[in-house]
Amino acid sequence: MAMVNGIWSHLTSIPTLIALLYLFFWALLGYEIGKGFGHSGRRLLKKTFLLSLIPNILLMVLTVLRIIPHAWFDPLLTDQFVIACIIFTIILYPISWLGYRWGKKASI
Numbered sequence: 001m002a003m004v005n006g007i008w009s010h011l012t013s014i015p016t017l018i019a020l021l022y023l024f025f026w027a028l029l030g031y032e033i034g035k036g037f038g039h040s041g042r043r044l045l046k047k048t049f050l051l052s053l054i055p056n057i058l059l060m061v062l063t064v065l066r067i068i069p070h071a072w073f074d075p076l077l078t079d080q081f082v083i084a085c086i087i088f089t090i091i092l093y094p095i096s097w098l099g100y101r102w103g104k105k106a107s108i
Helices: 002-012 015-064 070-076 079-107
Strands: none
Touching: 002 070, 015 070, 015 079
């Protein structure tokens, strides 16, 4: 358990890197959908994105309302980080859509 706590403590100390890696993941996901499915992948991208928003928003709401243990996310719950999460959530679809367009172009 101490090892898990140490890993979690390290991860919560680098929130910007985690957010950037998450955006990169969505760009690559869009790219792979575009490359693999071409034009018909647009619908899949939208479905995937909308389904992935459910746990993201649910976790944000449960954390802010203190329904889940607040101490788990305490190092991350600064005003700046919460605003950054909202902004990153808003730009996730445009990032994945750009990745999709890039992948669609690469598949031709």
